[in-house]
Amino acid sequence: MSTRRSVPTLVAKIFLVTVTISTVIALTPALVAAGRWGWLIAFWVLALAIIAVYATRRLVPLKYLLPGVLLLLTLVVYPVVSTFQISLTNYGDGTRTTKEETVAQILGSSVVQTPDAPRYNLTVATTGSTTTGPFVFLLVDPTDGEAQVGTAEGLEPLEGATVTDGFVTEASGYTLLTPTQVNAAGPVLQEFSVPAGDGSAIRQLGIRQAFLGSTPLTYDESADTITNSQTGVTYRPELQGDREFFVDGQGQRLSDQSWGSTIGLANYVRVFTDGRILGNFLKIFAWTLVFATLSVATTFALGMFLAVVLNDKRVKFQKVYRSLLLLPYAIPGFISLLVWSGFWNTDFGLVNDLLGLDVNWLGNPTTAKLAVILTNLWLGFPYMFLVVTGALQSIPEELTEAADIDGASGFTAFRKITFPLLLIPTAPLLVASFAFNFNNFNAVQLLTGGGPFTPDNPTAGGTDILISYTVRLAFGASGAQFGFASAIAVLLFILTGLVAAFQFRFTKGLEDKA
Structure with a gap:
């Protein structure tokens, strides 16, 4: 009788240990790539705790306490800590992006078209939502028919795409937007540009075309300033309310775009x-x-x-x-x-x-x-x-x-x-x-x-x-x-x-x- 009981128990223990180790091993590369070291340590500590408690006959009280502790940490402690962390920031509409992303958007939205600016046949695509993105430009150069994909990081060759009449009509891993969807996503696409090097970028021109233009703005990362080469005006970050904006010497904003940042107890001070x-x-x-x-x-x-x-x-x-x-x-x-x-x-x-x-x-x-x-x-x-x-x-x-x-x-x-x-x-x-x-x-x-x-x-x-x-x-x-x-x-x-x-x-x- 004891042997019959021990076999299912042994199988259950082996299954639990196997699933735990496999899950943590599978998550490790993604966590390392994202730099989430705290989560990596937490998952490995949790895995070792589960193995130590359930793979042996010792620590019997913990076999019953561990699930409750995990649920407490997951459903109570973690939400409270996360909410407190968010309360120390200005996170909200207009501040969902990082400072680097905001600077890229400001520079990209200032790109202007010159009379001889090269143009591309454009197909707007996304790897997520058709209304909020993230979006990419599937570009075809009319001169040589080469297909490229433009992201917020830059241009890359587009392999395995189907090009029909000079436009990308199918690309693995991307959802292509219809003209109606492109119009609906217009406000987001207006702020999207593809860096092309040397202060130039590719922006949308209508529904089916894009152009390569240049921007008069340059960002100096060491000085944390944006300078307009045409006017010579320099813009620096300045705190206005709970948000920072790039402003000139008279306090005029270069853009109404801001970014997420830690503001300490400012939200609590505001309440009182x-x-x-x-x-x-x-x-x-x-x-x-x-x-x-x-x-x-x-x-x-x-x-x-x-x-x-x-x-x-x-x-x-x-x-x-x-x-x-x-x-x-x-x-x-x-x-x-x-x-x-x-x-x-x-x-x-x-x-x-x-x-x-x-x-x-x-x-x-x-x-x-x-x-x-x-x-x-x-x-x-x-x-x-x-x-x-x-x-x-x-x-x-x-x-x-x-x-x-x-x-x-x-x-x-x-x-x-x-x-x-x-x-x-x-x-x-x-x-x-x-x-x-x-x-x-x-x-x-x-x-x-x-x-x-x-x-x-x-x-x-x-x-x-x-x-x-x-x-x-x-x-x-x-x-x-x-x-x-x-x-x-x-x-x-x-x-x-x-x-x-x-x-x-x-x-x-x-x-x-x-």
Whole structure:
């Protein structure tokens, strides 16, 4: 019997070790080529840890702890560290490229065509997206029919391509763009050029042609300056806000293009020094606390009330009632929220029709907040009903019977015995529910979109909580500000942790009293 058991175990160990080593070996060349030494060390340490723990009969406790530790590092620690790192940068729209790439784009966009500039038959292709690239130029010289591929690094011979009527019509590894796709990618292609040496570059000329032109700009890497040879003006990097631009002596920008860079704690300073942002942050933080607190309190109160009522043995059809009460929990939340957004409609919403009202629920900040709370009550009370129903089963009936013999009323027995005993197992779940509602993005975004908004402040809505406000900053119409949004996300993480820690201390006090 032991031999039969050991064979599958041995096979499983061999398979695990083989897969682990093979995966790390396969990743090593790519990590070395990319210079990701930290990731290389981490993967090899992880591989050795897995082999040491699972390939031997020793370290038995680690066989169970290692998966949990890996999930903790992957799903919690790494995202938090990455978010903090991004919060120290100005990463966002307009700063997604490196400084070297930005300089190349500035020089490339300044290329001008001369009357005798050579031209090429052009086919635009991509190795990625047809709208964002990365793009390449598949060029054919009309004089000799030679095909070349132009990238951001320069020109290379194009081997194995099919050339028809002087144009590349097929090339292995590339997706060729149609004229319609070339037009759609126009804004990106306008900034793309192929370096050709000696200050010259190849740029697009219409849909089917490209030209070899020259630029009056030269970049001095040692001095970190760009000089216009025609005007003699020199441009140097200067910090303006959270971004750097090449500017002349009078502060005039050579280009509106900037690049990603580390700006330290500037995003955090901005949160607490920018009056408008600070005002929004404090106002939204206060509403977030109210929203999370009321969501937990109302759902727990209603769920507990229904659970206590249906826990009475004198109630018939308990299973039927309990099944019906779980229906809101069984329906996907995003569907319920979209349905409820229609219920709150002023003109044809179910709420106004049933109550005979004419209230613009989602158009007024106060009524919109009330609508969000009530909708979240509908979504959340079945969970609390389940939790309390389970907790009630663990309370000995002898305690309530003793209270009844001593003459205590039903409410007194509930207040003195049942409720304190309920709080002990449910308090940690209430803390978790508070943390969930503190970041309950769907409840706000799908119901009100964070609104209503005022004309003077289209960034922060009347029902925005911190997470929806952060998402709007990161992906709003004014342009993505990933660095700034990450700073707010880190602050949100800290606030949630502090509140949860305080609440856990409270639950610890309940256990001590018990």
